[in-house]
Amino acid sequence: MNSKRYAYSYEDWEDNGKSDKTLVSDILEDKEFYSLDELIIGSWGEAWDVSCQQVLDDIVLNADKFSHIKYLFIGDMDSEESEVSWIAQGNYNALLKALPNLKGLTIKGSTDLEFGEINHENLESIEIISGGLPLSVIHSIANAKLPKLNKLLLYLGVENYGFDASIEDIEDFLTNSDFPSLSYLGLTNCEIQDEVTKVVLDSKYINQIEVLDLSNGCLKDTGGELLLNNIPNYPNIKKLNLEYHYLSNEMMKKLANLSVEVNLNSQNEPYSYDDTLYYDPLITE
């Protein structure tokens, strides 16, 4: 896959006048762009202060020139450039309409993130990386018409950074959404990962998916026990991603013996303060 990343450095936007208003035209001036399958967009300037909406709008305005792009990642920044929760995102409704050939969309950051009504014939993969995913986004995805959606990976996050859904909301999401082609379900990076595990195991998708991703969250032995008791009932599941977890050594040994491929890397210990244990997902920023 031909992939290229475009991003502005500090000097670009501080000294050389580059910004969200110039990024798409700079991309279009690059001859290499026209042979790409995947377009990755990093910093468009002060991404904590200026949203990417101009970038999205400019892609829409030049949709014909972006029609060859199969995979799009917007917001590829590390914490040196911006805290995840500070990345000012935008409204993807028009973009999704303008790029019917798009197969994969990855978004980092959920501040000001909107989708509106989603209806896309060819989108196969959505991944949203955040420290806290708002219920409004979860609702948009729940109501989306995505007949070819094969992979859904959502970093749910923590309340402090914008995750304002209850476990009942997640349950409703799993009940009301309709992704007949889904084979990879990831509801990850969550402070209520045990509860999420339960509702996923009770959902319709558990019968159809091949990969279950519950990584990067506060999964403890409660969730581990549920997986231990239920995964063997679903031979369709081939891989279980539990990387970054709070499982005990004993639970890890038991899960490793499941007849599926299990990723149990990155065991963590809770932080103790004043006789209280604190658990954090991987991304809480």
Added chain:
Amino acid sequence: MNLLLVGEPNSRRTQYFLRAAADQRVDALFCNIHEFHPECYSPSVVKIDPPHFPNYELSSMNEFLCSYDNMMNLFSGDLRHTYLNEPKAIQLVLNKLQCKQELEKNMLPVTKMLAYHIKNQQELQELLYEKHCSSVFIKPNFSSGAAGVLAYKFNYKTNQQVLYTSCHQINETLVNTRNLQRLENPGMISSILNRILPMETIIERWYPKAVFKGCCFDLRVVMQFGKMDYMIARQSNGPITNLQLNNGALPISQLELPERVIGEVEEVCKKTMRVFPGLQYAGIDVLLSKEELKPYVIEVNGQGDLIYQDIFHENRIYKNQIHWCDQRRKNGTRKADIK
């Protein structure tokens, strides 16, 4: 002439410098830095190693640095000795503001200073608003290692703040540790900021650093006698990369940096050394910008030659110093006469 090391007894610096001397069959004397009186020694070639900061409390850092400054004044007063690094030059680069100003005057790329001596958190936040900036480093003007260094982020639209620091507040005391922590609690952030800022600090732009396998890194380059003697990458999960913070040192070869970049780093470091002719060696911290791998000098350490990966292996840095000192000793010439 004698070859004399002035430093801390029982330190690795002392141990390995003297080992380098023994390996090359060069006689080297040692004197405890706290007991060194230049006038008590016949004209010698002298290397001054830094004293240990005896106390982890940051409040005593200024007092310690003041006494170190006095020490350097005392050493520089005796012109009979040839110093590997002149005390005045060590003092100059210890003053981060002056060091930066000298480098800028000589058109060298340095991490940009936004302000000097901001007194409190409110002033700092006003500065960030005025400069349209969200992320800065706050460094006490006179400090070594990561002592008192803060990496601070402030989103003035949402009032969210993040502080990275190796300072920990224990009761009412700010203590320097080897552990970098990330703070989001506004009260704790205010408490630390309002104790560090009044310590005469420089406020620098936080440049996103180059990344290798998911961790950012910068470079420590040991320049000696006009050449790059050692370069190592300091990799970190957090923004403060000092090696004593349990960060990972990485051989440069593993980074697979383009030759062009290595060449540019070396060139910047050579030019940096020319700005401080009183230094025969220095440990120069260099940042590579994330997108273009452009080098910027973060700071110059006039006694920054301790690299564990070298002393436990070839001990090349100290061997080269011994060789230089021994040549000067045999020639019986003062450094001032050599140019």
